[in-house]
Amino acid sequence: MSTVRPFIRISWERSLASRVDTDHPDPTYVESAPESVLLRAARPVLASLSDELANEPACLILTDSNGVVLQRGGGDSHLLKALDAVHLAPGFCYAEQDVGTNGIGTALEIGAPILVNGNEHYTGNLRQFSCAGALINHPVTGALLGVIDISTKAENSNSLLLSFAKLAARRIQERILEEANELDSALLGGYYAACRHSGGPVIAVGEKVFMMNALAQQHFDATDQAALLDQTREAVGMQDPCTFLADLPSGVIARMAYQPTFAGTALAGGIIQIKEQRTAGHVPRPRGPALPGMAGASAVWRHVTQELLETVAKREWVVLQGESGAGTHTLVTAVHQHSGSNRQLSVLDVETAGADLVLRARAELEAGTDLVIRHAHALDETQLDELTELFQEIQDASVAQDPWVALTTRAGAVDDKLDLHLLHFFPRTVLVPPLRxxxxxxxxxxxxxxxxxxxxxxxxxxxxxxxxxxxxxxxxxxxxxxxxxxxxxxxxxxxxxxxxxxxxxxxxxxxxxxxxxxxxxxxxxxxxxxxxxxxxxxxxxxxxxxxxxxxxxxxxxxxx
The missing domain is CATH 1.10.8.60 (Helicase, Ruva Protein; domain 3)
Structure with missing residues (x-):
């Protein structure tokens, strides 16, 4: 034990504490990783270096910051077969807590490059190898992205392995910086071109970039600018052009046309050109009423509140769609209460009402009560058929006069059955935004x-x-x-x-x-x-x- 390097001995102690199997550890398998800055930058570097190591007894291995192997390159057939036998292959995790002391996991633990020679490995089946791991950090943010490891048979080990791993890590970091500059340059070029040609307000958005031209700042006050910024959040990362409308606090409706910008195949961000849709005789929209039990004054929230107030005032049947916990039930009951209707409001929850849901709905409507059916996406086929019949009777004016009905559904949960049976009774759908x-x-x-x-x-x-x-x-x-x-x-x-x-x-x-x-x-x-x-x-x-x-x-x- 006294001849073992101190940081290797400490690594063994960590491996022991993690109860790593000393003979045949079983590394965790993780599903394939999504495309990332690291993968995009590493591919050309690994391809170039792997060509130099083709049919040589050394293999390049790229992992993420958790030690999960992303790619492997180079190496002769005998070495690759040996690496496969110990699952040092794409998808497997070589963190220290999984397989004990090794060039990947131990580099991550100590936060520095390291060469782990054959017998320094904690587990017996890894002692046939020597591996050198060097960390890959983002050259701008400093964030840890992963490890580049060079593995070979223990008898081929030498100090050059670590130097080669460090060189590979530097090349990947240089490529990341080049790509970042390419992305920023592409986005900036698209932004300047849009500013020159549009003659109107322009916004550029990227992963960590937000730019608004002087015209946008002149056309919109601080409150409207905040609302525009809120609308652009959802555009970040979108790879297809789209157009959406923003209902601003001032009452202006802004038409926002988004066009993605690429540097090669990598998404750099997007350019949004804004046009106002202001009608003649435009009067700024009031801030909206305070609803009982509700809070929120953002443009997004005021828009959905105003939309629902209008449906209740017109006695239009409505579907409210929103994520779980977004406040669809609270909103619809608050708006109904604020509307001043002299009718009672009954709320039936599909998930708790049981088999007599439709009978209860009929009874409430016949008693002259307005109705909300929560979690309508959970209705079974029998309930759908019975509600269709009930709503048709109401439409034919044979049950009650002028009832008001609302359904709430989880966002994305409306299926063909619900659409086919019920949604034609509801002329409007209101989307309740998630808190984010x-x-x-x-x-x-x-x-x-x-x-x-x-x-x-x-x-x-x-x-x-x-x-x-x-x-x-x-x-x-x-x-x-x-x-x-x-x-x-x-x-x-x-x-x-x-x-x-x-x-x-x-x-x-x-x-x-x-x-x-x-x-x-x-x-x-x-x-x-x-x-x-x-x-x-x-x-x-x-x-x-x-x-x-x-x-x-x-x-x-x-x-x-």
Whole structure:
């Protein structure tokens, strides 16, 4: 043990703590990775270097930042067969906790390049190899993207392996920088061309770029500009041209024509040209009424509220579509209450009403009650047939006079059966936006939810509120309500700072986390909180290296 290099010995201890099988570890297999900056930049580099290693006893291996193998190149048939036998192949994870000490996982753990020679591997079936791993970091942001590893048979090992791995990593980073410059140049060129030729307001949007020309700033005040920015969020990443309308707070309707811009086959971003659709005698639209139990003043929310108010005023039957938790039920009941109708409103939920749903619906309508049927996408075929018959009777004026009916459905859940049976009775569909499309309403919603939870004296600091407004809110307003309830359970007055938010709110990663990743993220956040943001102490408490905790903080977007 005394002859083993210190960082190898420490790696063995980590591998032991992770209970890695010392003879035949079983690396996790992960589904194929999506296209990424790393893959695009690495392909030409790997192709060039692999040609130099063709039929040589050395293989180039590219992994992501979790140690999952993305690509393999070069190597003779005997070496490739040996690598396949230990699953060092695309799709398999070579993180240290999966297979123990190795050039990929250990480089990730220590945050530095490393050569692991045959007997330095933790597991027996890897000791036939030597592997050199070098980290690939984004040349602009510094984010860890992955590892380039060179593996060979142990008897062929020499110090040049690590030098070659470092060279490959540098070439990939240079290619990433070139591509970033190409993307930025393509987007900037498209933006300048649009500004010259359109003679009107132009916006350019990219992954991390937002540009608005002077004409856009002159035509639209700050409130309208914020609404335009909100509308452009959904255009980021779109690869096809499209046109959409934005109903701005000033009452102007903006026609926004999006055209994607490419650098080769890579999407650089998109150019949006804006034209106003202002009718003669235009009068700015009022801000809209305050609805009972509702909060929100964004252009998006006011638009959907106004649209629903108009349908209720006209007694038009309506379908509300929205994601779970977006507030479709709350909105429709609030609008009905505000409308001043002297009719009662009954709400029937398909998921809880049971087999007598249609009988209850008939009874309510015959009693002169307006009706909302929630979760209409869950109706079975029998219920669809019976409701079709009931609605036809109503349309024929044989059941009740002028009833009003609304259906709520989950976004994207309307199928052919529902469309065929019922939707022709409903002349309008209102799309209720998810919370991520009107994040400027988060402060008002927070105040409403805290008041409802019995904490009117509890406030959120500006940094804490800003943090909430950076989150994707996959569960929408219901999710926000759960977070506010969690805060109120431990505090009912005073000021909530960022560190007082639940763990899930102190990270800003946009990807969906697995259950295991969620637990890991929360454990890191809690350890940092317990040790006053001392990363070394938190890492020691969690049994991970300092390099690993820094990587986890970066990967999960944890605010420290």
């Amino acid at each position: 499309h009107h994040l400027e309403d988060v402060p008002a919603l927070v105040r409403l939810l805290l008041n409802r939870a019995g904490a009117p004296e509890l406030i959120l600091s500006k940094p804490a509120m800003n943090q909430l407004m950076r989150l994707p809110w996959s569960g929408n307003v219901t999710h926000l309500k759960q977070v506010m309830s969690a805060i109120v359970r431990v505090r009912r007055s005073g000021v909530v700072e960022v560190e007082d938010l639940p763990p899930e709110c102190r990270a800003t990663t946009r990807r969906n986390l697995t259950r295991m990743e969620t637990l890991e993220r929360d454990a890191v956040i809690d350890a940092l909180a317990d040790h006053g943001n001392d990363k070394s102490a938190a890492a020691e408490a969690l049994g991970m290296s300092r390099a690993t905790i820094y990587r986890k903080i970066r990967d999960y977007g944890i605010v420290t």
